[in-house]
Amino acid sequence: AGSADTAKTFGLGRPAEADEIAAWDIDVRPDGTGLPEGSGTVAEGEVLFTDNCATCHGDFGEGAGRWPVLAGGQDTLKEDRPEKTIGSYWPYLSTVYDYVRRAMPYGNARSLSDDEVYALTAYLLYLNDVVTDEEFKLSKENFTGIHLPNEANFIADDRMAEAHNANKGDPCMTNCMAEPARITMHARVLDVTPGAGDDETSGGSVD
């Protein structure tokens, strides 16, 4: 009998087998680590997308109803209602492959083959004008050669440099405004009780 000690090991758990690791280790990184063997073309992807994805994401990735938009939105990031898509916002193509393989189609995840995910990823590149050739074939080999347009626009967390964070110190306690405060905006959604009244709104969405 002895007490706990951070440095020591406990001899708990069992070795993970190679096949077990392979079964779960499906993540893909921007440098291509994790990409499986295989390939798929834009044309193949179009068929797959129409069959498995378009009901939610629209034939051209424009999004049906409130389901996510996957294509378009280029040059909207500084506008009033930016549209963040694979083409307009996402920094890395690896994320598309990784995410579609792990989580799509929504409600039937892990049902696509590796080749099918290559084809769908190729088609999403096509819908976003990153490739223009319907015969383009995406493969493990050419994958890391492709870059998404917005990659350079991601920066490190610099919240600390914002004015209100940079100037620490005791905040003002009395007469902090020259004039009495006046109301500049009222809540737009007046009835928050779900089911009672009008649930429709022009409001934003949650991510």
Added chain:
Amino acid sequence: AGSADTAKTFGLGRPAEADEIAAWDIDVRPDGTGLPEGSGTVAEGEVLFTDNCATCHGDFGEGAGRWPVLAGGQDTLKEDRPEKTIGSYWPYLSTVYDYVRRAMPYGNARSLSDDEVYALTAYLLYLNDVVTDEEFKLSKENFTGIHLPNEANFIADDRMAEAHNANKGDPCMTNCMAEPARITMHARVLDVTPGAGDDETSGGSVD
């Protein structure tokens, strides 16, 4: 606007009306405070007890099944299985009046009149041999003249004087017993999963 302050009052609540206080203020103390006007005899109490109490407490307060025993048990307090009743254990008669009025009959509390409670209390005195006359009438007037046998045996909390409490200080950590510990008793109730196995037992009860 100001912050909380223990000394100040808040002006909350409303005055309690006399009738409201009277409706709830039914407690009775050993000195007779709280006793209502009225009276009742042993004989009246016997009828009431038979009608309203005996199904649970037995015709003579001996307790039906596992329902509480109300009479008897005198001189058992030092024995192996003491029987604590009004006659053998309770220090004050006021408690009988107070409790029967507030909580009995079980399942139909507050249904007895003040006279009825006097009569039942008289009958419980009779069942416990504190009075012996069936014509004895208990009333607000003679109430505090009656003392229960065990009153003198209640003492103040002196747990602090017990050996294990009196000697504070760091307890023994090593070789605290001359010999290795040996098991002197095993749990008597082996199956504690209610509903599974035998729930009957010779064990004690909870108060």
Added chain:
Amino acid sequence: AAAGAGLVSRSALAGDPLITEVQDWNRYLGDSVQAAPYGKPSEFEAHVVRRDVEWLTASPESSVNFTPLHELDGIITPNGLCFERHHGGVAQINPADHRLMIHGLVDKPLVFTMEDLKRFPRENRVYFLECAANSGMEWRGAQLNGCQYTHGMIHCVVYTGVPLKYLLNEAGVKTSGKWLLAEGADASAMTRSIPMEKALDDCLVAFKMNGEALRPEQGYPVRLVVPGWEGNMWVKWLRRLEVGDQPWEQREETSKYTDLLANGKARRFTWVMDVKSVITSPSPQAPVAHGKGPLVISGVAWSGNGTVQRVDVSIDGGRNWKTARIDGPSLSKAMHRFYLDIDWDGSPLLLQSRAMDEQGFVQPTKNELRLARGDNSIYHNNGIQTWHVKADGTVENVEVA
């Protein structure tokens, strides 16, 4: 779609199929955010419930059920698992219909609504509530196999409430007012006498537990909190507070909750809950399933005198002790969680825990208690508990010498 294309080969792989095959919960959508507006535990936790012992009482409406301590960790008891003790069943009261009256030796007798109470300054405090009868069935010897039954008349939650002193101050206690009678609105109209000194010290009139409204079985809409003192005094469904100059000697402080000694004398007004602890795992309901090697010994300790300063654990029936690690907040009159992480060699153990509180009181052995009080006491059994862990991992409630 190509559903299953990748799976055919997978199922032939070496290793645990729970890993190599895609499981339903990894593929198909689960419940939505609309499924459970008020959530409940997993179906796989259905065994984690309060349990009663039918033979203990004549009526399940004046009875007790027990907190499943062996299934819990940390210091907070979830509201759904806090043991219940009531004497006339659970009163169901609409808060709009509830009133709290203060009268007696006061300047201004007052009636408060629940809304009134919520306008006083509030406090939040973590306190254990232990029934004085907890472990009472074990007074004569080991009887029940499971800490749920031997020690489960305790819970520990965060209370939100108004300091009782604010309410008393509002009514204005006369200088002759030395005692307080607290009364419940339930079918037992529960009453207890409380000395004014305690009432003005740390008592709360609480309307919330663990952040939400009190549960009905814990006195909804409002109960008294009497920190460190026996649970029976924490009057539920609190409706009346009378100030007086003497105690009332109510049924629950004479017939019950008095401590019969060997000489026939009985102690009354034994309020403080003494320093106490119990190992919750391993224990009879939580046997060791994994054989020798790393074993987490875990338990709870508490004291009505304040914080727990130290807990020692013995694996040899009290001959030798090791100081356990107290983990998580150490708050006055609250539960404390302790652990001793050992490397079990697989041989039988006689597990004990021994708590020491901030005032230096040390948890006694059961034999020390019996020596002091005889065999006929019921309440305030804070004796050291022994669990016999056998080589096969099963655990029994035993006593040792």
Added chain:
Amino acid sequence: AAAGAGLVSRSALAGDPLITEVQDWNRYLGDSVQAAPYGKPSEFEAHVVRRDVEWLTASPESSVNFTPLHELDGIITPNGLCFERHHGGVAQINPADHRLMIHGLVDKPLVFTMEDLKRFPRENRVYFLECAANSGMEWRGAQLNGCQYTHGMIHCVVYTGVPLKYLLNEAGVKTSGKWLLAEGADASAMTRSIPMEKALDDCLVAFKMNGEALRPEQGYPVRLVVPGWEGNMWVKWLRRLEVGDQPWEQREETSKYTDLLANGKARRFTWVMDVKSVITSPSPQAPVAHGKGPLVISGVAWSGNGTVQRVDVSIDGGRNWKTARIDGPSLSKAMHRFYLDIDWDGSPLLLQSRAMDEQGFVQPTKNELRLARGDNSIYHNNGIQTWHVKADGTVENVEVA
């Protein structure tokens, strides 16, 4: 029997009949101790539930519901009311079928069962979990009338779990291992990259919340706890931990949970949840029903940087401030409860709270945030909230200047 004999006269008495007449719950027995093995709130609390906002999301299985902060008090969120956010519905997993794998840049890739995890030394810690999108709908301006919706993507519970460092140590992290990928077993197979420094600091692999097993919607049987950091990283149904030398740039750290600035640049890896507070009562869903006089202003404050040092409250829209009373435990990266008890004169109020944390960070105004980041950010809105209390006691969500 003489049932009712005493009552006939009573009903004619002056005063509140709820007092002068014997109520049913004071006469007849209530529910027994067998009625609710696992208890639930009073029927009179049926309105205290998590609520969602249907128009927010396309699918209720990838959606959010909100903690009813306006109904709660203290610092602990009851398990049944902790907001839910999931991306593929609630996975229902039998703990016997759950596995946790550690692999990648480690000496020994390992697989743990739940039983294995429970043999490591445990800790108990109180932490808030806030979604980075909390208050995100308010970025462009006041939108929702109720702190449940504006601030309800937060909860605070006690976790019991194993320090992540013990598990990593067990597998043996190679010196090249600088990042950790955490993955869930649900239908979204949720993934996030976590820097090794944080993983080895205060992260827990937790299996209990508030004493009992994790709730299914909170990741039963096991979740990651990443104290002070955005909720999305606290991977639920945790099944895999891969050690690597670089971050993975997963969907939830690129497409989502990145912060778009006015200049079109976007911040990534914004992990810490900034110092923040909100007044929970009065608030739009908790109007003032009692008119002028004593009024309890109550709220919660928290910071991913540690403890909250101070909370100031303004009743005039930020012109003048009073320091509030922080009540209850002040624990690092946990919720704090504050109160300001005022004597309301009945005139309209513009209520605000402003928290300051142990590192000296002060909660900014919404306009300061917009000035720094533009109008298109979604996450990390820790701006000061304004409630307009009108003379009739109703409350609206407004912005002021």
